[in-house]
Amino acid sequence: MYPEANKGYTYEDCKTTADWLLAQTYIRPTVGIVCGSGLGGLADMLKDQVAFNYKDIPNFPQSTVHGHAGRLVFGTLKGRPCVCMQGRFHLYEGYPIQKITLPMRIFKLLGVETVILTNAAGGLNQDFKVGDVMIIKDHLNIPGFTGNNPLTGPNDDRFGVRFPCMSDAYDRELQQLAMDVGQELGYGDFLREGVYCVLGGPSFETIAESRMLHKLGADAVGMSTGPEVIVARHCGMRVFALSLITNQAVMDYDSEEKANHEEVLQTGKERAAQLERLVTTMVTRMEHNNYA
Numbered sequence: 127m128y129p130e131a132n133k134g135y136t137y138e139d140c141k142t143t144a145d146w147l148l149a150q151t152y153i154r155p156t157v158g159i160v161c162g163s164g165l166g167g168l169a170d171m172l173k174d175q176v177a178f179n180y181k182d183i184p185n186f187p188q189s190t191v192h193g194h195a196g197r198l199v200f201g202t203l204k205g206r207p208c209v210c211m212q213g214r215f216h217l218y219e220g221y222p223i224q225k226i227t228l229p230m231r232i233f234k235l236l237g238v239e240t241v242i243l244t245n246a247a248g249g250l251n252q253d254f255k256v257g258d259v260m261i262i263k264d265h266l267n268i269p270g271f272t273g274n275n276p277l278t279g280p281n282d283d284r285f286g287v288r289f290p291c292m293s294d295a296y297d298r299e300l301q302q303l304a305m306d307v308g309q310e311l312g313y314g315d316f317l318r319e320g321v322y323c324v325l326g327g328p329s330f331e332t333i334a335e336s337r338m339l340h341k342l343g344a345d346a347v348g349m350s351t352g353p354e355v356i357v358a359r360h361c362g363m364r365v366f367a368l369s370l371i372t373n374q375a376v377m378d379y380d381s382e383e384k385a386n387h388e389e390v391l392q393t394g395k396e397r398a399a400q401l402e403r404l405v406t407t408m409v410t411r412m413e414h415n416n417y418a
């Protein structure tokens with residue numbers, strides 16, 4: 127009934143992977159973190175690390191993009207058990223969408239309750255500057271408009287319902303927590319909020335495309351996160367996500383700017399320490415405030 131590529135992984139496949147991981151570490155994570163391009167340093171913040179190369183994990187895809195190390199790291203952040211993907215998967219790597227989002231279901235079966243995703247993105251909002259950190263309040267999932275949604279295929283009710291709601295995809299309490307923590311840390315000058323737009327990539331946007339996305343309501347554009355969020359919400363995990371604005375999308379035919387991955391990684395390096403501090407402090411506060 128469904129094309130082969132849309133079958134994805136069964137519940138049992140996901141359980142095999144989760145059980146394999148649980149058998150090799152005593153850490154029982156309640157927070158799952160996904161590191162964006164050039165933002166893998168977040169994983170290094172974990173204490174008491176137990177790390178796995180993706181190539182050694184049953185059913186796991188491999189990282190193929192520079193700036194994504196390809197390691198799953200278990201550890202604790204200020205005593206709180208976490209698991210962190212040092213490197214994510216993207217549609218443009220050629221994987222089916224069910225494969226790039228598989229780690230979200232593994233997170234769920236590991237016991238994760240809250241997922242924190244980071245990404246590098248191009249700024250569309252003209253008030254944004256390179257180096258700004260945007261708390262994601264919503265997304266435009268453009269691949270989904272053409273039927274490329276990670277939940278395509280048979281639905282397994284053990285994960286979630288056939289038609290999940292997405293109007294509450296990004297947890298509002300966690301957005302507020304990020305704002306509060308960001309202000310306290312003195313990051314108010316570069317902390318923003320906005321709508322993230324996912325494209326398939328790997329080509330960056332044309333000028334006309336950037337203008338169109340901005341008109342449609344997007345503040346930043348990238349090639350990830352949306353599909354992971356859909357799968358995480360489908361299986362009932364709370365989601366918080368942020369974009370580091372690593373470059374300004376080119377919106378003007380007179381501009382000499384050209385988007386490139388080196389600039390993306392460089393901006394990541396420059397903001398890494400603050401981003402790591404924001405996320406770590408949030409994780410500590412989540413515990414105190416009894417956020418899951």
Ligand SMILES: O=P(O)(O)O[C@H]1O[C@H](CO)[C@@H](O)[C@H]1O
Nearest residue numbers: 162163245246349350387390
């Ligand atoms: O979304 P992350 O993984 O941060 O990476 C972003 O950076 C890369 C482009 O430089 C693309 O993969 C884009 O999605």
Ligand SMILES: Nc1nc2[nH]cnc2c(=O)[nH]1
Nearest residue numbers: 246247248347348349390
């Ligand atoms: N699509 C897209 N992805 C990015 N990732 C980092 N910067 C960009 C960008 O400008 N466009």
